[in-house]
Amino acid sequence: MISPDGDITITNDGATILQSMKVDNQIAKLLVDLSKSQDDEIGDGTTGIVVFAGALLEQAEELLDKGIHPVRISEGFEKACKIAVDHLDSVSDVVPWSKEDTSNLLKCAKTSLGSKIVKKCHDKFANMAVEAVLSVADIERKDVDFELVKIECKVGGEMADSDLIYGVVIDKEFAHPQSTKHVENAKIAILTCPFEPPKPKTKHKLDITTVDEFKSLQEYEKNTFENMIKKVQDCGANLVVCQWGFDDEANHLLLANKLPAIRWVGGPEIELIAIATSGRIVPRFEDLSPEKLGTAGNVREVAFGTTNERIIIIEDCANPKAVTLLLRGGNKMVNYF
Numbered sequence: 001m002i003s004p005d006g007d008i009t010i011t012n013d014g015a016t017i018l019q020s021m022k023v024d025n026q027i028a029k030l031l032v033d034l035s036k037s038q039d040d041e042i043g044d045g046t047t048g049i050v051v052f053a054g055a056l057l058e059q060a061e062e063l064l065d066k067g068i069h070p071v072r073i074s075e076g077f078e079k080a081c082k083i084a085v086d087h088l089d090s091v092s093d094v095v096p097w098s099k100e101d102t103s104n105l106l107k108c109a110k111t112s113l114g115s116k117i118v119k120k121c122h123d124k125f126a127n128m129a130v131e132a133v134l135s136v137a138d139i140e141r142k143d144v145d146f147e148l149v150k151i152e153c154k155v156g157g158e159m160a161d162s163d164l165i166y167g168v169v170i171d172k173e174f175a176h177p178q179s180t181k182h183v184e185n186a187k188i189a190i191l192t193c194p195f196e197p198p199k200p201k202t203k204h205k206l207d208i209t210t211v212d213e214f215k216s217l218q219e220y221e222k223n224t225f226e227n228m229i230k231k232v233q234d235c236g237a238n239l240v241v242c243q244w245g246f247d248d249e250a251n252h253l254l255l256a257n258k259l260p261a262i263r264w265v266g267g268p269e270i271e272l273i274a275i276a277t278s279g280r281i282v283p284r285f286e287d288l289s290p291e292k293l294g295t296a297g298n299v300r301e302v303a304f305g306t307t308n309e310r311i312i313i314i315e316d317c318a319n320p321k322a323v324t325l326l327l328r329g330g331n332k333m334v335n336y337f
Contacts, residue, residue, distance in 0.1 A: 014047030015039045027057075044112040099139070105130045121159045128164045128325060135166065135323045150272060150324045154311065156304050161328040167296065167317045168276045169324040170269050173310040174301055175261045176251050181301040183260055186314075188294040189237035190270060190279045195246030195254075197224040225250045228285050229257050235288040239299060243270050262312060273314065276322035294318065 001009045001020050009020055018035045034053055035046040056077065063073050097104045109126035136148040152169040174181065197220065208214050228250075232240060240254070240261040254261050265273070274281050279294020297316025303309065311326075 014050065018046065018050065099134060102130050102134070105134075121162070124160065125162070128162065131164055132323050132325055136321045145321075148272075148275070148322045150322075151327065152311070152324055153327045153329075154304060154309065155329060156309070157328040157330075159327075159329050163326050165313055165315065165324040165326055166320065167313065167315040167324065168269075168273055168322060169326055170262070170265060170273070170312050170314070172262050172265060172312050174312070175246070175263045176255045179255055179260045180258075183239050183299040184297065186239045186277075186294075186296045186299045187237050187290075188239045188241055188273070188277055188279055188296060188299075189232050189235065189288060189292075190241050190274050190277075190281050190294055191285075192243045192270070192281055192283050193285060194244035195225065195228055195242065195250040197221055221249060222253070225253050229253055229259060231285045231288055232259065233257065235293065236290045237288075237293055241265050241270065241273055243267070272322065276314065276317040276319050278318035 001011075001017065003009070003020070004022075009016070011017065015035055015038075018032045021032070023029050023032055031050050031053060035050050038049045039046050060070075060073050060077075064070065095104050106126050109129045110122060113122060113125055113129070132149050133144055136146075137144045150168065152171065154171075206217075208217065238259070240259060242261060242263045243265055245263045246254075246261075251261075270281060273279070274294060277294025277296050280292035282288055282292055295318045296314045299312065299314050301310055301312050304311075
């Protein structure tokens with residue numbers, strides 16, 4: 001398939017084909033949405049559901065030609081669906097599995113991955129999928145919270161380099177290039193307040209006419225930054241994750257105080273970090289306290305290949321029910337796993 005901007009996609013995966021197609025017909029758009037719903041809910045069977053829906057529509061057309069009202073046809077489909085489901089229940093088998101014996105789960109994962117582009121690493125990806133689901137599943141309630149399974153795709157390397165991370169992966173790097181790239185036994189302050197002096201809520205304008213006034217402002221900003229850093233250190237934190245950015249002065253003072261920081265962490269990511277590390281998101285520096293810190297055994301920055309792209313991996317988290325599938329591949333098709 002060739003996109004309008006010339007990108008070429010080679011695939012035999014039905015969901016990928018339907019998502020990439022430019023469809024104008026309203027009924028065709030409904031079939032594309034049907035395929036997407038199937039993929040989101042089940043994760044497999046997207047091609048089959050579209051073929052099945054097409055066959056039903058073909059039969060419905062014949063009934064319409066005979067003068068049968070569409071509402072009656074719809075009611076007939078609903079009755080047929082109930083009969084089919086009841087029959088499936090009567091002929092279905094129970095497939096045994098447990099955390100100790102995952103052989104049947106692996107077979108299921110391999111079948112689902114059979115139409116994808118992972119033939120080369122079929123077993124590896126099946127194992128990753130099963131382990132990720134079992135890590136976050138509530139076996140007693142038979143429930144899986146897929147919000148706790150994050151998928152991070154990084155183009156480069158080969159598919160065999162993909163890995164399951166028991167923790168969180170964020171597409172960021174430590175704020176200061178000279179900062180440490182590895183923090184053990186991390187106590188994480190998760191902040192949604194910026195590292196900057198407080199601003200009045202009303203519109204204001206500050207006129208600086210002399211060097212002394214400029215120095216006074218500079219000293220005020222430095223003292224504000226130092227107070228903020230002191231509050232972070234006093235609560236026992238040795239790593240800062242901030243939703244907002246901070247300027248060079250704050251970045252320099254963080255380095256001088258040996259306090260590594262990660263900035264511009266998005267809302268969903270910062271929530272996932274809080275869940276994984278059992279920390280609390282803090283909106284003000286005054287609210288910081290030891291019990292609100294998140295904990296992780298290992299936080300490290302990793303660089304990839306010749307492009308030197310960097311990500312941060314947070315592992316050995318306080319809450320083990322948060323995992324990340326780090327997918328690698330030679331091109332953007334890695335996003336369609």
